[in-house]
Amino acid sequence: MARKKFFLVSGIILVIVFVLVYVGVSMTSNFGKTKMQVTAEDAAKRLNKLYSNIAVKTDTPVKGQIDLNPIDIGESLPEISKFPITVKNTTPDNFVEIFSSIEKAGTGVDGWLTEAATEFNKAGIVVNGKPASVKIRNIASGTAVDYIKSKKYVPDAFTPSNELWGEMVKASGIKTQLISKRLVGNVPGIVLSKAKHDALVEKYGAVNVKTVTEAIANNEFSMGYTDPFASSTGLNFLVTALYTFDSKNLLSEKAVQGFENFQANVPFTASTTIQMRDAAKSGMLDGFVLEYQTFANAPDLKGGYVFTPFGVRHDSPLYAIGDVPQNKLNIIKKFGEFVTQEKYQKEAEKKGFNGLEDYKSELPVVGGDVLTAAQKLWKEKKNGNKPIAAVFVTDVSGSMAGEPLNRLKLSLLKGQKFLGKDNSIGLVSYSSDVTINLPVGKYNTNQQSMFVGAVESLQANGGTATFDGIVVAIKMLQDYMAENPSSKPLIFVLSDGETNEGHTLKDVKGLIEAYKIPIYTIGYNANIKALQSISSINEAASINADTDDVVYKIGNLFNVQM
Numbered sequence: 001m002a003r004k005k006f007f008l009v010s011g012i013i014l015v016i017v018f019v020l021v022y023v024g025v026s027m028t029s030n031f032g033k034t035k036m037q038v039t040a041e042d043a044a045k046r047l048n049k050l051y052s053n054i055a056v057k058t059d060t061p062v063k064g065q066i067d068l069n070p071i072d073i074g075e076s077l078p079e080i081s082k083f084p085i086t087v088k089n090t091t092p093d094n095f096v097e098i099f100s101s102i103e104k105a106g107t108g109v110d111g112w113l114t115e116a117a118t119e120f121n122k123a124g125i126v127v128n129g130k131p132a133s134v135k136i137r138n139i140a141s142g143t144a145v146d147y148i149k150s151k152k153y154v155p156d157a158f159t160p161s162n163e164l165w166g167e168m169v170k171a172s173g174i175k176t177q178l179i180s181k182r183l184v185g186n187v188p189g190i191v192l193s194k195a196k197h198d199a200l201v202e203k204y205g206a207v208n209v210k211t212v213t214e215a216i217a218n219n220e221f222s223m224g225y226t227d228p229f230a231s232s233t234g235l236n237f238l239v240t241a242l243y244t245f246d247s248k249n250l251l252s253e254k255a256v257q258g259f260e261n262f263q264a265n266v267p268f269t270a271s272t273t274i275q276m277r278d279a280a281k282s283g284m285l286d287g288f289v290l291e292y293q294t295f296a297n298a299p300d301l302k303g304g305y306v307f308t309p310f311g312v313r314h315d316s317p318l319y320a321i322g323d324v325p326q327n328k329l330n331i332i333k334k335f336g337e338f339v340t341q342e343k344y345q346k347e348a349e350k351k352g353f354n355g356l357e358d359y360k361s362e363l364p365v366v367g368g369d370v371l372t373a374a375q376k377l378w379k380e381k382k383n384g385n386k387p388i389a390a391v392f393v394t395d396v397s398g399s400m401a402g403e404p405l406n407r408l409k410l411s412l413l414k415g416q417k418f419l420g421k422d423n424s425i426g427l428v429s430y431s432s433d434v435t436i437n438l439p440v441g442k443y444n445t446n447q448q449s450m451f452v453g454a455v456e457s458l459q460a461n462g463g464t465a466t467f468d469g470i471v472v473a474i475k476m477l478q479d480y481m482a483e484n485p486s487s488k489p490l491i492f493v494l495s496d497g498e499t500n501e502g503h504t505l506k507d508v509k510g511l512i513e514a515y516k517i518p519i520y521t522i523g524y525n526a527n528i529k530a531l532q533s534i535s536s537i538n539e540a541a542s543i544n545a546d547t548d549d550v551v552y553k554i555g556n557l558f559n560v561q562m
Contacts, residue, residue, distance in 0.1 A: 043514035044478070050503060050511065051475045054468045055433040064452030066445065071417050074150030076551040080137075087117040087136035094128060096156035096324075096331045097135040099147075101232065103161065104184065104316060105138040109297045109351045112184060113159070113316075114138075116339040116347070127334050128327040134335050141165045142230035143552075148174055154322050157332045159183055161232035161291070161314045163365045164239070171368025175322055177329075180336040182315035184345070185354040188233040189307045191280075191295060192287040196221050197306040207308045208362075209237070210244040212287070217261040221286040224268055224276045227560045228378055231273070232314060233289045239374055240311035243363045250366065251373055256381065264384040268518070271541045271560050279539040296352035309359045312366075379420070379559065388423040388561070389440055389480055389487040391473035393466075394458060395495035395524075397431045401460035404524035407545060408494050411522065412455045414551045418558035419443055424487065426476055427454045430469035431462030432501050440480040465502030466495055470534075474515060490561060491519045493534065494545075497527030505533065512537045520561065522554060 086105050089095035104113040114136060121133040139147075141160035147153045149172040157179070160166060170176040190212055192200070197207055200221075204211040216223055226234035242250040245258030267284065270276035276288045281300075291314055295307050318336045320329055338344075348354050366374075394408060419425060425447065426440035437454040441447045470493065477489040499505075512519065518540035521531035528544055535542040543553050 043511060046511055046514075047471070047475055047478065050471045050508065054465075054471060054502065056436065056472055057433065058436045058439075059454070059457075061438050061450040062453040062457060063446075063449040064454075064456050066449050066452050067417070071555075072150075073146050073552075073555075074152040076414060076555050077143075077147060077150065077152050078552060080147065080153040083137055083139040083143075085135060086111075086114045086138045087121065087134065089135040090121045090133040091131050094130045094327070094331070095133045095135055096328050096335070097137060098157040098159060098318075098332075098335075099139050099144040099155045100136050100159050101141045101144075101161045101316065102138055103186070103291060103293055104159075104353075105136050109293075112344075112348045112351045112353060113339065116344045117335075119344070120335055120338050123338070125334060125338070127331045132331045132334065134331070140230060141232045142227075142235070145169055148172075148321060156321065156324055156328050157319060157335075158321050159316050159318045161186070161316060162188075162236060162312050163315075163317050164235055164312060164371055165232065166317055166319050167365060167368040168371050169319070169321065169368070171372065177320040177324070178317060179320055179332050180318040180340070183318055183336065183339055184316050184348045185357060186314040186316065187292045187309045187356045187359050188236050188311055188314055189290060189292055189295065189309045190223070190237075190287055191290050191301060191305050191307055194304055194306055196286040197308075207306075209240045209310045213241050213244060213258070213262045216265050217258075219265045222265075222267050222284065223287040224266065224270050224279055224285050225289045226270050226273055226276060227556065229375055229559060230271075230556055233273075233291055234269070235371070235375070236311040236314075237289050238378055239366050239371065240363060242374060242377075247363070250370055251377065256377065259377070260381055260384050263382055264386075268539070269382065269560055271557055275539065275541050278536070282539060284539055292355050293352035296355060309356055311363065312361045313359065383422075383488060386486055386488040388420070388490055389425075389477055389484065390419075390423065390490040390492060390561075391426045391428055391440060391476050393469040393473050393491060393493045393495075394427065394429045394437075394455075395431075395464060395466065395469075395493075396429045396458050396460045396462075397464035397496075397498075398461055399464065399496050399498055400524065404496060405458065405460045407524055407550060408522075409455050409458060411494065411545060411550055411554045413452060415554040415558050416448065416451060418555050424480065424484070425451060426473075426480075427451060428469050428473050428476070429458055430465050430472075431460070432465060433462075434465065434468050434472045436472065436476065440476050463501040464495075464499050466493065466497075466499040466534075467504060467508045468502035469493070470519065471503060471508055471511070474511065474517060477517065478515070489515075489517045491517055492522065493519055493531070494522045494524065495531065496525050497521075497523055497530035499530070509537060518561075520557060522550075522557075 117136045225237045228235040228238040242255045246252045246255035279285045424442050427438040429435045473491050518538045520540045521535045521542045523531045524545045532542045
């Protein structure tokens with residue numbers, strides 16, 4: 001009996017000692033480690049556990065035929081009818097069509113030119129001995145320039161946000177005549193949180209592009225700006241930054257070095273203003289760029305942010321484009337005179353225009369050739385010494401069969417020309433299980449050929465395990481970055497958004513947050529909200545591909561992010 005009692009007590013003691021040792025090891029295992037190290041180790045354990053639950057197979061890559069022809073922007077542009085006519089001409093033949101930037105040719109606070117043009121058409125104005133009218137098409141300035149430069153569609157006139165776009169059209173060889181330097185006043189600006197603005201003033205004495213770029217180069221705060229290929233404010237900010245680095249030569253070695261130092265600490269370039277503002281609301285950014293007219297109409301920005309103007313003014317110049325006959329030229333001139341009347345300028349003030357009239361452009365208008373070179377420089381240098389490593393996660397479930405999968409393939413085959421040769425890419429496809437179609441590798445000619453072959457071989461069948469595909473992509477990127485630590489990881493998910501198998505968003509959200517990998521989503525016949533919920537985790541963009549401009553949209557997305 002005593003012997004049994006001895007073994008029982010000994011067993012209890014051993015259990016207690018084991019528990020104490022286990023707890024001690026657990027409590028001290030993270031001793032001396034930073035919070036970031038602990039989080040990274042926890043994320044790695046979580047990733048490995050999720051990955052082990054997924055059926056993953058690896059395909060043997062097959063090469064496809066690559067297209068070595070240069071990018072043809074005109075080919076990717078949709079039919080012009082994609083962009084709405086906000087004012088219809090009221091005369092059958094004596095009229096002009098005008099491309100207008102979206103901040104003034106929409107509706108509500110963005111409808112100033114729409115309303116003024118409607119009044120012009122009602123006024124019974126006679127030009128060339130006959131009643132005249134205008135047709136206004138709402139189209140972003142950068143997109144309008146792509147149509148005009150490619151000659152896919154050339155309007156009679158063009159009123160972009162600023163003169164930079166007019167210079168780019170002129171440099172492309174398209175005849176461009178400046179009719180009016182200003183239809184309505186506007187100014188681009190840097191919007192900073194009040195606390196960050198005051199801190200910069202205290203340290204640097206003022207807030208301007210020079211002090212902002214210096215502060216960002218010193219990693220003192222985070223700021224975002226928009227795509228300089230598409231956004232008027234983004235293009236303006238790019239050339240203004242280059243000007244502050246070297247006012248004599250925007251493309252000098254000194255300017256390039258200054259830009260690289262600054263860009264190294266820019267967390268991301270936004271595809272849209274909405275994406276950038278959402279990042280600011282989340283606390284990811286201390287500052288961003290915006291037009292004053294938008295700022296004036298954003299009550300959520302008024303209290304906690306300060307607007308500081310920069311660069312070339314955005315005064316909506318008016319140009320005649322191409323070989324415009326004299327009768328049309330007369331209508332364009334008459335329209336320019338009409339909308340600058342005091343009555344319409346006062347209406348513009350109510351919509352946030354014509355503010356900050358004392359601000360003068362702080363740099364001369366830059367020639368179109370230099371602007372094009374600056375865009376090219378941005379594309380080459382925007383990632384600094386951190387090349388992109390991206391995995392494309394493609395939905396090949398049964399619900400993608402037919403047109404959705406065909407559009408997905410077209411998107412990737414056309415869009416891959418924008419990927420950038422210094423970057424690395426891989427491809428994953430998923431249905432009920434996950435296939436690694438192409439491991440992550442440097443995007444040279446060989447990898448490009450295998451990428452094309454992998455895309456062309458995709459076939460749709462089975463269920464939809466979207467988050468399993470994302471977990472596999474994260475694992476691929478972490479393995480790649482273990483050997484290439486300077487790379488910047490990205491994921492692109494192309495799907496219809498309907499997950500019905502495998503892991504859920506709840507299962508993987510913490511993992512996505514821990515790794516901070518932006519996940520850009522592109523939806524085909526999609527549940528867009530489901531995809532947006534994935535992209536919003538790390539402030540990435542979501543694109544609806546159910547439109548005929550999907551190739552153009554994705555080309556722009558890849559151009560910005562890759």
